[in-house]
Amino acid sequence: MIERSYEKYFRQNRLPHLWCPGCGNGIVMKAIVQAIEKKGWSQDNTVIVSGIGCSSRASGYMDFDTLHTAHGRAIPFATGVKMANPNLNVVVITGDGDCTAIGGNHFIHGCRRNIDLTVVLFNNNIYGMTGGQASPMTPLGKKATTAPYGSIDRPFDACKLAEAAGATYVARSTAFHVQHLVKLIADGMDNKGFSFIEALVQCPTAYGRRNKIGDPAKMMAWMRDNAVMKTAWDKLSEDKKIGDKFPIGLFYKVEEETYNDSYEKVRDIAGGSLR
Amino acid sequence: MKSEFTLKLDRCKGCGICAAFCPKQVLALDKLGKIYVADSEKCIACGQCELRCPDYAIFVDKVKEEKESVT
Numbered sequence A: 001m002i003e004r005s006y007e008k009y010f011r012q013n014r015l016p017h018l019w020c021p022g023c024g025n026g027i028v029m030k031a032i033v034q035a036i037e038k039k040g041w042s043q044d045n046t047v048i049v050s051g052i053g054c055s056s057r058a059s060g061y062m063d064f065d066t067l068h069t070a071h072g073r074a075i076p077f078a079t080g081v082k083m084a085n086p087n088l089n090v091v092v093i094t095g096d097g098d099c100t101a102i103g104g105n106h107f108i109h110g111c112r113r114n115i116d117l118t119v120v121l122f123n124n125n126i127y128g129m130t131g132g133q134a135s136p137m138t139p140l141g142k143k144a145t146t147a148p149y150g151s152i153d154r155p156f157d158a159c160k161l162a163e164a165a166g167a168t169y170v171a172r173s174t175a176f177h178v179q180h181l182v183k184l185i186a187d188g189m190d191n192k193g194f195s196f197i198e199a200l201v202q203c204p205t206a207y208g209r210r211n212k213i214g215d216p217a218k219m220m221a222w223m224r225d226n227a228v229m230k231t232a233w234d235k236l237s238e239d240k241k242i243g244d245k246f247p248i249g250l251f252y253k254v255e256e257e258t259y260n261d262s263y264e265k266v267r268d269i270a271g272g273s274l275r
Numbered sequence B: 001m002k003s004e005f006t007l008k009l010d011r012c013k014g015c016g017i018c019a020a021f022c023p024k025q026v027l028a029l030d031k032l033g034k035i036y037v038a039d040s041e042k043c044i045a046c047g048q049c050e051l052r053c054p055d056y057a058i059f060v061d062k063v064k065e066e067k068e069s070v071t
């Protein structure tokens, strides 16, 4: 066999990764490096920044300049990297807890600034690493160690949140829809500005088991059976958008000035432009 | 069309995702929970197993069947 070309983007001496059998994180990590390969980004010019959580462990397996930061703080670190050197391609890896709980404010303000980052949210609907506490993206009625009778807190739709806060590229896919996910991440990388891609992933250990959803393949079959492409979703009448059905695809895209460009104007006015 | 499998068994965690999404029931888990090719003849080299393996442990390539040499 000819070794797959994406293998060069992994730190081979760190594999196999530590994720549980059937965890969806590995699928999304591969989708990210395949998108990077598609864009032709070099390993020396690309920085991967992650927060804390099972999903955020991905940066440790990826052979780029990587930053494994503090819980919820990946976007601020990434902002610093991009401001210090706007020529770098900066990818953020974050979890639903990391991004929308402890890091919620950093998330909306990153969107608001339209800082040129590609943020991939690994949404497993739970705090995986710490054993299954409810996150702001745990669906209503689903069980968690902190919601033994089912969650009563209405979940965030992180895509709607990103769009409302000012992100200029917003999309969602799943660990089942691998090629679709690769394309959406790659398109997000093309966008100059804050690009947000939510990737649904199965966490069989901390979420699936507690909610009796079954094995990893069953969790992925659920994604296959319930995800509806945006174009089809928009044609559905409201009474059909029920149960577990949810839309995937590109939700929003607009051109806006990036934070680096705005800041450059400040530099010009202040007389300190390096350009 | 024939297919050639490469298994990196030190990476395989026996999750069963590849076997579940194989349309031809080619793959199965052995007693130790590692994947093996149970029925390679049925394989259509669609690559669904490789596509979704979270551990990059299974690879499938199409191999052209050798033309019978006429001498």
Ligand SMILES: Cc1ncc(C[n+]2csc(CCOP(=O)(O)OP(=O)(O)O)c2C)c(N)n1
Binding pocket: A052, A053, A054, A055, A056, A071, A094, A095, A096, A097, A098, A099, A102, A122, A124, A126, A127, A128, A129, A130, A135
């Ligand atoms: C400041 C701080 N608070 C709490 C924690 C404990 N902690 C580690 S990971 C985590 C949640 C992870 O959930 P998520 O971001 O959804 O990632 P997952 O593990 O599910 O991929 C928490 C609360 C921490 N490491 N640091």
Ligand code: SF4
Binding pocket: A018, A019, A020, A022, A023, A024, A025, A054, A055, A124, A128, A129, A202, A203, A204, A205, A206, A207
């Ligand atoms: S606890 Fe869940 S998210 Fe963490 S590695 Fe295991 S399956 Fe993956």
Ligand code: SF4
Binding pocket: A022, B011, B012, B013, B014, B015, B016, B017, B018, B019, B034, B035, B052, B053, B054, B055, B056, B057, B058
């Ligand atoms: S999907 Fe990968 S890790 Fe899971 S059983 Fe198949 S080869 Fe093993």
